[in-house]
Amino acid sequence: MKIDATDRKILSELQRDAAQSLDEIAKAVGSSKTPVWNRIRKMREAGIIGAQTVVLDAEALGFEATFFVLIRTSEHEADWQRRFLHALQARPEVQEAHRLAGDIDYILKVRVKNARAYDAFYQALISEVKVHNVTALLSMEQIKETTALPL
Amino acid sequence: MKIDATDRKILSELQRDAAQSLDEIAKAVGSSKTPVWNRIRKMREAGIIGAQTVVLDAEALGFEATFFVLIRTSEHEADWQRRFLHALQARPEVQEAHRLAGDIDYILKVRVKNARAYDAFYQALISEVKVHNVTALLSMEQIKETTALPL
DNA sequence: CGCCGAGGCGGGAAAATTTCCTATGTCTAT
DNA sequence: ATAGACATAGGAAATTTTCCCGCCTCGGCG
Numbered sequence: 001m002k003i004d005a006t007d008r009k010i011l012s013e014l015q016r017d018a019a020q021s022l023d024e025i026a027k028a029v030g031s032s033k034t035p036v037w038n039r040i041r042k043m044r045e046a047g048i049i050g051a052q053t054v055v056l057d058a059e060a061l062g063f064e065a066t067f068f069v070l071i072r073t074s075e076h077e078a079d080w081q082r083r084f085l086h087a088l089q090a091r092p093e094v095q096e097a098h099r100l101a102g103d104i105d106y107i108l109k110v111r112v113k114n115a116r117a118y119d120a121f122y123q124a125l126i127s128e129v130k131v132h133n134v135t136a137l138l139s140m141e142q143i144k145e146t147t148a149l150p151l
Numbered sequence: 152m153k154i155d156a157t158d159r160k161i162l163s164e165l166q167r168d169a170a171q172s173l174d175e176i177a178k179a180v181g182s183s184k185t186p187v188w189n190r191i192r193k194m195r196e197a198g199i200i201g202a203q204t205v206v207l208d209a210e211a212l213g214f215e216a217t218f219f220v221l222i223r224t225s226e227h228e229a230d231w232q233r234r235f236l237h238a239l240q241a242r243p244e245v246q247e248a249h250r251l252a253g254d255i256d257y258i259l260k261v262r263v264k265n266a267r268a269y270d271a272f273y274q275a276l277i278s279e280v281k282v283h284n285v286t287a288l289l290s291m292e293q294i295k296e297t298t299a300l301p302l
Numbered sequence: 303c304g305c306c307g308a309g310g311c312g313g314g315a316a317a318a319t320t321t322c323c324t325a326t327g328t329c330t331a332t
Numbered sequence: 333a334t335a336g337a338c339a340t341a342g343g344a345a346a347t348t349t350t351c352c353c354g355c356c357t358c359g360g361c362g
Contacts, residue, residue: 003212011207018169019203021348032312037350048211052170055201056162056300061154063300066249068219068258085294092301098217098290107219107288111300137258139249143236147298149207149214149262150243172319186340188321304362311356319348327340332333 001046006031007039008151011049014040015148018052063111066142067118071106072133084129093121152197157182158190159302162200165191166299169203214262217293218269222257223284235280244272 003011009029013020020028026036043049058064073080088097088108096109112118118136126134154162160180164171171179177187194200209215224231239248239259247260263269269287277285 001211011205011212014205015207016204017202018205022350023348033349034313034351035311038310041350046211048208050206050208051168052203052205053167053298054162054165054169054203055298056166057199057201058300060152060197060199061162061300061302068249068251088295092299094295095298096296097294098219099292099294100219101289101291104288106294107290137255138252139258140252141250142248143250143257144239144245144248146243146246147204147206148243149209149212151212173321174319182339183341184320185322185342189339192321306359306361308359309357311354313353313355315350315352317348317350319346321344321346323342323344325340325342327338329338330336332335 001042001048003043003048006035007043010036010039011043012148012151014049015151058111062113065112065114065118066139067108067110067112068137068139069106069108069110069122070104070135070137071108071131072103073105073130074132075130080129087125087128091121091125093117152193152199154194154199157186158194161187161190162194163299163302165200166302209262213264216263216265216269217290218259218261218263219288219290220257220259220261220273221255221286221288222259222282223254224256224281225283226281231280238276238279242272242276244268 006029010025013025013028022033022037026032029036040049073084075081084106088094093110093112094108095111098107099105100107110118110121112121115138122134122136125131157180161176164176164179173184173188177183180187191200224235226232235257239245244261244263245259246262249258250256251258261269261272263272266289273285273287276282
């Protein structure tokens, strides 16, 4: 599927505020309801537009600690990797996980209520899968957060 | 503002799918339209519920490279910090930025079209603000991604 | 050069949803 | 037990989404 400038403007508006009405989006992109609706429908079908969610205030809900966890492992067999992956998927405090190129094998972003909760998470993880080396970076302050792609 | 179990269920539903109708949410949390609507309104006013956005398929839109950037700096004056912060805010490829405790001072999550675009970003950044040491971790594969908090 | 077909566009109408009001119910503290 | 504070259900009005239809534009083709 190909995306033109109008599609990009629509995506940009949706990222800014997905609760807008079609009329508002249409006005913002300089078109009218129906074409905008058709484009959104097509992009949804193509999987370019995925789920619609809300941004919550993590601090207000008691999630006051964010850690980035750098993981090195000596195990690289398929079985180990599968178990590791499942462990991450199953733990809701893991907000993001990437397999990396180079020296460090994995990075996790972990959101928890406090440092104690992080330790509980850490103990549970290393008891499930063997890892060679773990470094935790504690966030003092979130300077920027956005999910918006620059279109 | 205090949050009870019903509020948490509502938030959970909204995180799962913010496009649901009030009736659907009400059914899911075992209540009816109006109370759900009032609770959502109050949580919005309190800032617990923030913006509503869509999740886009970054790969399909040509953003194929994600880097985590670890930054050490020798400068810790207020002025340097302010300039650094502004530089990050101004760059749309920076999706996330944290000030850290310990050895490493900052971590960034940077999303770009390709490695070349990362290099352009990197050159631009270090020409704006002086940093002591930069390590870039390239993501090979995003194993997990969610913004949902475990309520 | 004109014609034809495909596809996007705008208007509008029906269905669904949100928003808001009112009356009723429930829980707590004294 | 009772008053007060607050949450709830139902429903009505306004807004929004969804979808249908006729029109216009733009490409290729005779």
